[in-house]
Amino acid sequence: MRFLASALLGAAIAAQAAVASPIRARSPYVMKEEHYAPREYTKLDRANGESAVHLQIGLKQGNMKELIRHLHEVSDPDHERYGQHLSGDEVDDLVRPKKETSELVEEWLRENGVEDIGYNSAKDWITIHLPIEFAERLLDTEYHNYKHEDGHIIARTTHWSLPRHLHAHIDTIQPTTSFFRGAANAATWVEMAPEVPASYKKPSNGSIAAVCNVTSVTPECFATLYQTKGYHTKASNKNSIGFTNYLGEIPIRPDTELFLKKYRPEAVSSAKTFKQYSIDGGPEQDGPLTLNQSLEDISHEANLDVQAISGISWKTPIFSYSTGGQPPFIPDPATPTNTNEPYLTWVNWLLQQRNIPPIISTSYGEPEQSIPPSYMERVCNQFAMVGARGTTLFFSSGDRGLGGTNTCYTNDGTNTYKFIPDFPASCPYVTTVGATMNFQPEESAYRPSRNVSGVFRDLYASGSGFSDYFDRPAWQDNVVSEYVDNLGDLYDGLYNKDGRAYPDLAAQGLYFAYFWNGTEGTISGTSASTPLTAGIFALVNDALLASGKKQLGFLNPWLYKKGYKGLTDITKGYSHGCNVEGFPVTEGWDPITGFGTPDFPKLVKLAGAHGY
Template sequence: MAGLTAAALLALLVTQAVSATPVRVRTPYEVKESHFVPRGWKKLDRAPENHVIDLQIGVKQGNFAALEKQLYEVSDPSHERYGQHLSAEDVRELVKPSDESLSLVHEWLDAHGIAPSAYSSAKDWIKVSLPVDAVERLLDTEYHTYEHADGTRVVRAPRWSLPRNLHGHIDTVQPTTSFFRARANKYDYIDAPVSVSSSYVAPSDETLCKVCNVSSVTPECFETLYGTKGYKVQAAGENQIAFANYLGEHPIRTDLEKFLAKYRPEGISQARDFEQLVLQGGPGDYPLTPGELARSTSKEANLDVQAIAGINWETPIVSYSTGGSPPFDPSKSTPVNTNEPYLDWVNFLLDLDSIPQVISTSYSDDEQTVPRAYAERVCAQFAAVGARGTSLLFASGDDGVGADGACVSNDGTNSTRFLAGFPPSCPYVTAVGATMEFEPEVVAYRPASAGHGAYTSGGGFSNYFPTPRYQRAEVAAYVEGLGDAKYDGLYNASGRAYPDVAAQGLYFAYFWNGTEGVISGTSASTPLLSGIVSLVNDARLAAGRPPLGWLNPWLYSEGYKGLSDVTSGSAHGCGVEGFPAVEGWDPVTGLGTPNFPALVKLAGGRFHGN
């Protein structure tokens, strides 16, 4: 460095200190997480250095074990604390990180000259907005642009590192290794003729036969089939039901108005009154643009709001439209939220002092696209919502045990495996499968046809989460009945099994862009069942009881008595018939479909008729 002035030498040293990797750490960096790039993605170029990432750091929660213990207690009808749900502050106290964890994480960020841009309410998530080159230094990694077969591009790093002393204090950092793509579980056959099975037999019940048309199923059919007809809402001022939207989806009020005018005219005011909330730059409350029309945007959102309002039009409805996971645009360097949006949405909920008592979500992806640590943390956030007294219902998927031709593991072995879905594989949510026909109901299934893949109710066993205690007996009985030879090695018999329940999911009548059509999927079953659960809550609230909250312990111990078992059909997929429906619980339709009057009685509510 001969010849440099003192001032120049000082400037050079400062520059080197700022750019050093790492700047100052207590211990050397070691790889914290690696994750194989899923099938369907290919690596392109190094990510642009100035592309800004909203990085979310999941700090280890202080006492999740205590939260889980209390969640079970307040959700178990045999426990003395049943229904005594936790407050927002109670939950935050249980999950907030230790002072040591926060101190070490802040020390690490300070050493890199990084100041957090935001915190979750419990400070268990820290957000920093940084250009790619700074994130690469922070995590000792390299980001590349990856492109999916459908043209979507994201910036990801299949491995990342932390100083060794932080490994026990940080659970996950995203976006790094996750290729999770929340997709709607809907099958839209607007361009294909309705296909009715040759074995279909019309209901012998005259009332049911009169109102249920298998090729276009309407709210009048649902209320007759499931027994909500005549029920009068009693606690609308205390009760709410919500649904989540992603990928640019937002419900269209004029379409809901047309739907209600035809099928539920007494509830038409709901088209004007339901609340639309926008999170993380999601779409607002506006008519579809020409581009959105060309992409068939909001078919899912319209289905969700119409399925809920058709069965439960008197209870206030809330819509969440969350931005996130947009196509990557390398020409932009402004902060772009490329995180999977579930985390932003659930953290938003946990920041609220009051949460709707039932929330329906119709989006999921293959579990193996989500790194285990990230899935576990998002699942823990769902547990926190459940502890607050909210029922979270997720669609179980539309590909049975896995889409044909895609049933390959993502562990480097490329072995044939059934594909579990996430979030339905999270044990703290209630997963909803799909049925069709009416007397009896059977597993929803539509075989592949020209230009359209097969559709069948999704179900299976998690490879991340063990079988929870509330369903151990049911799962063990099913696996034993299936036998060792049946699909041995294709699924994890000791995993969390789903779905938990089911409802109609084929050929729902709905409106989109001013025109009526039909749409199918567990995306239909989930908001329909959510609407019915919300009515059960209404009956409980009117009787002076708290809402049901996390449903699963109640469903498996008592609620199943208010469900109609589905015993015919199977979860086609992966080139095989898949798991069959049987007497009792099965990983296709769960414990069965709702019998509303029976559920109300079991839940301690009162059926209040018109």
């Protein structure tokens, strides 16, 4: 992202000059937002005031309603504007804040000694670098260290304030109350001896049975099962696919090369040619894992993503985005701690680019209740802006079913038992992917809790839910309301019947063959089904572009109107999680497998491509 901010040191010096003076404001400070720390976090001591914080200030956007109108028109297959996606400049013009908003916020910052103010191209986000102790004064709050149960430590607060006259001009400021971590949706790392699911039956289709091994599922199996086998890309010069990496993840080229040599030898060159982008200090790497990296056990997720995509979508160019932010907290005054919110940093960087891939896959997410609604809405709006430009954003639905085991309690101070939906899976402007297992028939992915060599592994179940914050979009009304009506009073009060429901579709997500640190193993999760699905739809876009047509773009209106006919309905399984069997998988749409799994030839035909 091309922010105008200068180096961190310069901002820190300017800010410290203002620390000695009281915060100045036109109007009294009033609390803007309060949000509880999630149950998984333990409050520790005060944050190191000399550490730096990278504040992102979301200004009130100019005409977001108009942008959403454009998004729906260009994404509706029955609308005359279908496929006429907006340019980056057109999107920026729609969301740019009013002059008054920018002037008032900038006045407040400058009057308090903040001179290095960075804007994105739409000028709806301001970025500043400050010592935590000055951010506390600016926002009338206190930052503390919070430790996640996995050992991860971040500096956050549970409330912050603004001068009263700025409340209508600023939607959100983070990192403050958001405990967003961007955890990978991978249920299992390397497993050398996977268990055959109890429900597995050998496929009756000889072609599928010959290439599909339920304990190590390979690209040849996917290509046979979803019928991409034999398709040759025709528009790779016009097409591309991207995937995101967070928390220090980086795809390892030598591992990808080993994978492709074994399972897709004609595509092996893509291990060397996929492009890497470093965002906000995200890692880049061409060689193998170092000893320290292997000891830290990183890059399972990144390796899975690039291998799943390259194994199905050759010759489509691949882009890897590695975004810095939220490393473990190091309480050393000489070492500034980066506590960025990774999704926002990534999507704002992406929106500055004037050419972005038609499809991007993300295999990360976490409970909605760990994120303040104001921040969630703004991040979701940024995803809508990407969709208006013609890009499909695939996100994984999660691996804890309805919310895990013994963890389904609200984060509002009442500690009420309730199903826990995930974000960004619940954002209406992304296409959310669930996971299946077995082959004929496929069923929703599920593996019960178990003890492996003395280590407890929580259940793995395809993520399922109804948002507590986002209303059900119009394109979901018919199928979701029918499903909810058929449930009757089952689980009444435990989920929001009127919320955006997910997932939208599904694909294989159990025991993917992959390589890590030079060794082959298997890995499971919607982290696997999501890049696989993205790769299949990249081939659909290839067929469209080769036919002289536009890419699919924001997928959901098309998917719910006609695209669902190109998916194989899954009718077996349950959502599981929250100590119950959960929602049932049914005929038609359900909140575990969506409309089902891809049937590539049907999808190509429904999309309107020629010659396949």
